[in-house]
Amino acid sequence: MKVNIKIDNKQHSVPKGLTVLEAAQLAGIDIPTLCYMKLHDINIENKPGACRICVVEVAGRKNLVPSCCSEVEEGMDIKTHSIRVINARRTVMELILSNHPAECLTCSKSGDCDLQSMADRLGIREIHYQGEKTVNRKGNSPAISRDPNKCILCRRCEMMCNEVQTVGCLSAVKRGFHSVVTPAFDRDLIDSVCTFCGQCVAVCPTGALTERDETAKVVRALSDPTKTVIVQTAPAVRAALGEEFGNTPGTLMTGKMVAALRRLGFHYVFDTDFAADLTIMEEGTELLRRLKAHLAGDETVKLPILTSCCPSWINFFEYQFPDLLDIPSTARSPQQMFGVIAKTYFADLLKIERHNLIVVSIMPCVAKKYERGRPEFQQNGNPDVDIVLTTRELAQLIKLCNIDVNSLEDEEFDQPMGESTGAGVLFGTTGGVIEAAVRTAYELHTGKTLEKVEFEELRGMENLREATIDFDGLPIKIGIAHGLGNARKLLQDIRSGKSHYHAIEIMSCPGGCIGGGGQPYHRGNVEILKKRQLALYSEDKSKAIRKSHENPFIISLYKNFLGAPNSNLAHLLLHTHYFDKKD
Amino acid sequence: MENTVIKFAMGTCGIASGTQDILHYFDKELARLHYPAQLVKTGCMGHCYAEPTISISLPNQEPVMFGNVNEQRAREIIDNFLIRGDKVEGIISPEADFSRKQQHIALRNCGNIDPENIHNYIENEGYKALIKCLTSMKPEKIISEIKISGLRGRGGGGFPTGIKWESTRKSKSNQKYVVCNADEGDPGAFMDRSVLEGDPHIVIEAMVICGYSIGANNGLVYIRAEYPLAISRLKTALLQAREQGFLGKNILQSGFDFDIEIRYGAGAFVCGEETALIHSMEGNRGEPTFKPPYPSTQGYMGKPTCVNNVETFANVPAIIRNGAAWFAGIGTEKSKGTKVFALAGKIKRTGLIEVPMGTTLREIIFEIGGGIKGGKKFKAVQTGGPSGGCLSEKYLDTPIDYDNLLVAGSMMGSGGMIVLDEDDCMVSMAKFYLEFSIDESCGKCAPCRIGNKRLHEMLEKITEGKAEMNDVQKIRDLSKVIKDTSLCGLGQTSPNPVLSTLNQFDDEYVAHIKDGQCIARQCKNLIHYVIIPENCTGCTVCFRNCPVEAIYGDKGQVHNILDNQCIKCGICLSKCKFNAIVIN
Amino acid sequence: MITLSETSNNFLHELCKKYRNDEHELINVLHEAQEALGYLPIEVQHKIASELNIPDAKVYGVVTFYSFFTMTPRGKFPVSICMGTACYVKGNELILDEFKRRLNIKAGETTKDGIFTLSTLRCVGACSLAPVVSIGEKVFGNVTALQVKKIIDEYVEKAEEMH
Ligand SMILES: Cc1cc2nc3c(=O)[nH]c(=O)nc-3n(C[C@H](O)[C@H](O)[C@H](O)COP(=O)(O)O)c2cc1C
Ligand code: SF4
Ligand code: SF4
Ligand code: SF4
Ligand code: SF4
Ligand code: SF4
Ligand code: SF4
Ligand code: SF4
Ligand code: SF4
């Protein structure tokens, strides 16, 4: 069904059911929006009709019409830039700015801020209205900084947290002029059910929600002559860092990133991918052990096993499903495995005290900032990982230190903890952890060599995916969810005994870590996520070794230090336990 | 022989002014005297200006109404009127001026029947319309009657009720709802409260009829928690209606099921807006959402929902009983029937009235209302509450209906009507309404959340004498944008009181700005209390009463006021017996 | 760990059960909880949230939206100044100012001694008596600024007697 409408005096025939905004987009007209957000492939839409920036004039209507939430109707005569519309838009923008701290020069969002660019786009040169501003307490947490005074009540974060992630941490509170979005009882996020997935940060159009900036700490550490400073980089970082330096999405920056990190002064540049391989050894072994016991009829051993490398996901089940604490794998996340190996094995190798070794992580993630602070991951008050920077912060640091990253020659990671496989790099995307695990578990279980290491059935972007992999006659059922709302569905099935999976991979962020809360802002464009995913697949393909158990350093690490996967020492260092956080 | 019937107006208003005590008094005294009388508690009789009011019907005589009944007057009434049959003071009705121009449809039982007794309602043609619908009318026929009657929504918008019922009927769904909007939030409006307190069954009857017509089996009344009396009377009525088979399963053996639940508001005016109301009923923050989709297609729990106002419903039974043509014969061309108003402010007879559409403001204010109190001059009348506007003398002969009021720059609104006299500052009035809108804005959309605040700040500047003339243009421009871009009716109308006063009383704005003068002497920052030495006797009364010691002077000497210490409370002025204190 | 007395805990459990633990009944539940407990502190909101299986933030968002709900205990005597239009035009702003000045609190606050909570509301339904002030159930009509002190003193005395 089509309807005929006029937009800016030109006739168009557009599909019924479209909004005026979408119809205009089809006609090549880009109506400005601020609160509206659509994440196409994952079917997420935020259209509270709150900002009123997108208003247009429709002939015969008394008031201006918000294009983002009005459907086209036959015969509509729409004007998107009449003087009435422009005047209204600018006035509303001035009103929003009249209740906004003008701190662009020092705001961490500056240059990447939708509000700032909208003010520019609408040509706001003076704010004609002044008056009282809302004052709310700023909130800090180990991972996220909240400045509610910069909030424009677009409600995107609320939608992400409540509807997509189903965490329910944020809500609009109070009303009228005093409205603001906060966690329950205006507490800090750390005292709320927040999982630190960072998805609210990822969509906030202003500086109201940002990651907690730790770049200064890194600068300080690097200038301290008593410290050895090493860095690990998570797989998803290399697939997105380029965007911060003008490269097209999907540009792989691995070599240049390593080079830049050396310029920054890190003593060793390592790869979290190595720890991902280690995770696979531990998690894969655990899966096989539980599978065997389960098949042998041991009722105390539960299936499915759930992946445990995403700290936000760990938080989620600790708060929301404390009755299922024995389901996830006990394996620590790659970041923490790296940290603990660095502070034990590697520190010994260098013959330095652990507190003189500073471990910095570069992560696509804000939850990792929180994770490193968990008490389980400290030794006598010294953390296994000292500082976590997001991809965005790394870019910031590179700029600060005058490095033209695009012109650098590619360099290689340092050894031994820079040695990794294609399997490790897959950790950065949804489906990747389980694909890596399958490669190893299959070979360990069957004793056979895989002919084809790519499992296409585990790849893609759909919210919930499943596949059955034939383990030499034993059909292994695998489920995959990204986004915590999707994870909740799988967990509810487990709780009610309906789940038929053997193993489930869960990632908090839509798309997995490539869509993490610390990545360059993708502004809801899922095409960008897909390109980052392809970059990771291509790095996997380019690797000589593509299975974790074939990583030579992993093999020697077990031989020289850990013993075997799931050994006592491995348990002590590489595994963890979970807590009931419901109340 | 029939008994004497004495009715006591026991709406919130009556109770607040002490009718309960009067009832006790009569009860006790008449029992002592063995005087046979039936004492009936009713709802509001409409004469707010004369509470406590009672009405006495001696056997076979027209009822007589007494106002301002205190114990002393009650004594006189018993001794002289009841026992001796003499005349006594205090008779307010039949009072021709107050009643002549009124016509009661929605209020027909209010103040006449005992709202807690369903039989009283039934005796007064109650539930006849429902019986007629269930036994002899098809839903389509009922809807067509409502359409022909021309009934429009009394909640403020004036949307044709029949069309709303029809579109809800046409929405396909296995579950539909009828919602009665009893959130009445306009400051100074109490029509819906009075109906629910005085005649709850009329609303129940209409809701069942509506449910039958649109195909709904569930009804909800969303009522303000601030109306405890209305709530308790409604609850009683629901119980009784269920007992008598007018509500519940298989109503009157027709096979039709319908029941009603109560949901409470919690102090948010915006929840009167229908989408906000629905969210509130669902247990959420009462934030409106953009329409369409309208509730008639997607309402409570996502199901088709017909939302109507209390007074709208209260008109339905009469329309069914008397026919659409009867109703359509009352009123103006486009606004049929009557409208209930809550008359308040600087008027002699404040009260609850119901007049045919088309009655002029002059008739209401000067005939029914008896004109301005205390010999002051009429200045303006405010209709439509925070969404409406102030109308000056020029509009007094406007016949009231939805469209005329809009043209005049105000609104029908739900029926609050506040009369203002020369002592009222129109800038302050605009500020008062705006303050209400700011307090009650849900805060969802930017123009209403921030715009009204800025508008208010500019008005504040004016009343403090700090504004400049170009602020007036800024106020107009901003008002226009707020109206043009706000999400819901609250923001779309909140600047109306500002615009209407600007249009009709711009001289007052100019006087504040240019001359630093508040003509009505209301704006604290622009007035000064001073003592006229010639009149002052030095009696020290003012000195002794001033709460902040802003007055000095020795006994017998002329007193003085320290302007910078004075908080403009007005106590001295009200206390001085020698007219020695004036406001400059 | 958030603690709540055993009685309150059981009361809230039963209350929510009465409403079938249906999240859509949140406002009804809050009404009854406030009526019974006087106010809605964090612990109460948290308990209700877990009984109805909804996030704390949602309950908090609702509680802070509606002016009827309060998170702080009210004074012994709630003083409500009617700010309905009828009372406003009859000068209730002056009365409000006088109460604020004498009690030394803003509207919405409670005096330190816990005797008075000052608030404004819109129309008590006694417009004919405007300006109106109500304290608890008692309605004062045609109030003047001069009377304010007397009214306050009267209730301070009452509070002392109750002691
Ligand atoms: C801010 C706002 C407040 C409203 N308050 C009320 C109210 O208190 N009572 C009411 O019946 N309608 C109120 N309305 C109108 C309702 O949205 C709705 O139109 C009405 O209940 C429909 O019933 P009716 O057609 O019978 O008038 C309000 C509208 C707005 C925008
Ligand atoms: S949030 Fe945006 S507009 Fe606001 S101060 Fe920061 S950069 Fe500037
Ligand atoms: S944009 Fe303007 S105000 Fe901001 S830094 Fe540059 S010159 Fe200064
Ligand atoms: S980080 Fe995630 S869980 Fe925490 S508030 Fe943001 S969206 Fe919600
Ligand atoms: S915090 Fe950010 S995303 Fe959330 S409502 Fe405010 S501006 Fe929008
Ligand atoms: S999916 Fe990745 S980026 Fe997102 S929270 Fe989990 S670990 Fe962090
Ligand atoms: S106009 Fe006001 S009340 Fe209505 S949605 Fe916008 S902010 Fe809320
Ligand atoms: S009350 Fe009047 S007459 Fe008496 S001292 Fe004051 S001003 Fe003078
Ligand atoms: S107005 Fe009030 S404060 Fe001013 S002098 Fe008179 S009594 Fe004193």
Ligand code: FES
């Ligand atoms: S983008 Fe349409 S209202 Fe905000």
Ligand code: FES
């Ligand atoms: S007489 Fe009842 S409301 Fe006034």
Ligand code: FES
């Ligand atoms: S306005 Fe105060 S009682 Fe009605």
